[in-house]
């Protein structure tokens with residue numbers, strides 16, 4: 490059984506909500522405050538506070554989680570997009586239940602992650 494926290498917003502959403510995509514153990518929702526034309530959050534039902542704790546998932550769940558991120562993007566018609574995980578408060582994490590941001594749908598998606606864009610441009 491996945492772990493849940495009664496006081497966790499994303500545990501509650503993972504139990505019940507309007508999903509863009511859903512599969513055993515995972516849900517995808519539209520972000521309430523989109524930072525790109527398409528901004529989806531992928532949530533595992535199993536609660537871990539942050540990506541730092543990703544080793545708490547079994548190997549097959551971790552693989553499935555990554556596949557589910559890609560499946561979700563494909564399902565909404567995205568071929569080009571960014572996948573972002575904010576790890577820790579000073580990196581911008583505000584909800585302490587691991588989640589993956591899928592950002593796509595246009596150039597606006599580059600505007601809100603200046604550090605990532607700067608790194609990408611430095612590597613061009």
Ligand code: 5GP
Nearest residue numbers: 518519520521522523575581582583584585
């Ligand atoms: P973080 O800042 O932790 O990486 O991402 C948390 C995200 O959750 C933010 O982009 C925020 O807009 C989104 N969010 C916060 N509360 C809710 C909510 O109640 N519903 C949905 N759909 N998104 C939420």
Ligand code: ZN
Nearest residue numbers: 497500536586
């Ligand atoms: Zn949770």
